[in-house]
Amino acid sequence: MADDLFFRTIPELNQMLVKRQISVRELATAFCDRLEQLGPKLNALAATTRKTALEMAKDVEGDLKRERLRGPLQGIPFGAKDLLAYPGYPTTWGAKPFATQTFDYKATAIEKLEGRGALLVGKLAMVQLAGGGGYQRASASLFGPGLNPWNLSRWSGGSSSGSGSAVAAGLVPFAIGSETWGSILTPAAYCGVTGLRPTYGYVSRHGAMALSWTMDKIGPMCRSAEDCGLVLQVMSGGDANDRGSAGKSFYYGPEYVQGIRRLKVGYNPVDFDEWADPETRPAFRDALDVLRRLGVQLQEVELPAMPYGTTAGMVIDAEAASIFEPLITSGRVDELADEGQIAGLKAALDLKSTDYLRAMRIRARIQDATAMLWRNLDILITPSRTRTANSIDQPLRSPAAQRERPANRGLTDLGALGNLLGWPALSLPCGFADGLPVGIQLVSRPFNENRILALGAAFQRETDWHRRRPPFAG
DSSP states (O other): OOGGGGGOOHHHHHHHHHTTSSOHHHHHHHHHHHHHHHTGGGTOEEEEOHHHHHHHHHHHHHHHHTTOOOOTTTTOEEEEETTBOOTTSBOOTTOGGGTTOBOSSOOHHHHHHHHTTOEEEEEEOOOGGGGTTOOSSTTOSTTOOOEETTEEEEEOOSSSHHHHHHHHTTSSSOEEEEESSSTTHHHHHHHTOEEEEOOTTSBOOTTBOOSOTTTOEEEEEESSHHHHHHHHHHHBSOOTTOTTOOOOOOOOOGGGSOOGGGOEEEEOHHIIIIISOGGGHHHHHHHHHHHHHHTOEEEEOOOOSOOHHHHHHHHHHHHHHHHTHHHHHHTGGGGSSOHHHHHHHHHHTTOOHHHHHHHHHHHHHHHHHHGGGGGSOSEEEEESOSSOOOBTTSOTTHHHHTSOOOSOOTTTTHHHHHHHHTOOEEEEEEEEETTEEEEEEEEOSTTOHHHHHHHHHHHHHHOOGGGOOOSOOO
């Protein structure tokens, strides 16, 4: 198979299948071979699901022959973060204590994708317990540190590490990740792919490991903004098995969004000129220039001064402590691969209920205080991450601590705020710094994914960063 095949978008691959240029089995086999050959070299593969994928490929092939078309995902291989249940295969949550864990049912997100003919070809590595308790090193995983296909000495990002590197290296056309606080946007930015964190409740978490009941979100990592929209359309929808389900379905229709030139986009120059590392600033300035050429109305804004990070951290820690209480009290928490994470989980178990309730009250105040942002704005934009990927042998927090922090916070708290309130976000590749990808994020109010996807697609029509391929070839 020509390497070009592995970097095509979902609509391009679907057209090849519909036009009989390649069979479903041939496509699935090609991606299974590539994932199994190269995935372990990136510490990205948790388990191959080749047998199940090829069995399902027969039925999908039959549907295509009979012209029973089920949409653009029909026959498209994909990977899923290893916190999503899939019968017949381990679901390890990236952690040694759960290395042999299995479930006899499918996560709803996977079930919906397979219902439209998509083929799961592998479960992808992740940071243990999706980072619950906090972790200090890239090696905090049963599978070792996620390696970045742009530079194998750098991290692919967490906690959806395998999903990010697998899409970037062309091991799968798209992958499913999860985000509680940065776990889709970080690997998307570090690996140079497009990642979508959907509105809280849009995608069912049934069958997914819980880290924070009120903040967990399931979303796609893809080649393009359009691909993200197509995947979200299939995965979204109400689910009685998920009490956090919004009971809403998403329909990808960027053509119905108001004209790009009418979009009001809020930003703060300090994010791009001071918070961003010096080597990344040219790429971010160029990205802002692209938006200006597209005609969006850029407006300077700043967030109200509130404890976004502290509040989000308290909610996650308290809920994670409750979820993982059996692991902590049994002593098996000591089997985890990161000492900081072990200590963090143990400490979280000592949090007071009054502290958690206070955080939830502050969360409500934050929601009220930030609601005014959307009165005159459609989208907020900041760097997805203000620096490039960490070295895998360095503590994850050390680079930021070495540089003086700007006095103005700008929109740097948007990651904590967006996750705390369940706002959707889209990370787009926007250039390189020292040979490593950087990305920008577009954020909007809940259930306005089409707005950020429309602007993201327009940005990607003007640039080719999402089409770049890493040097990694195994």
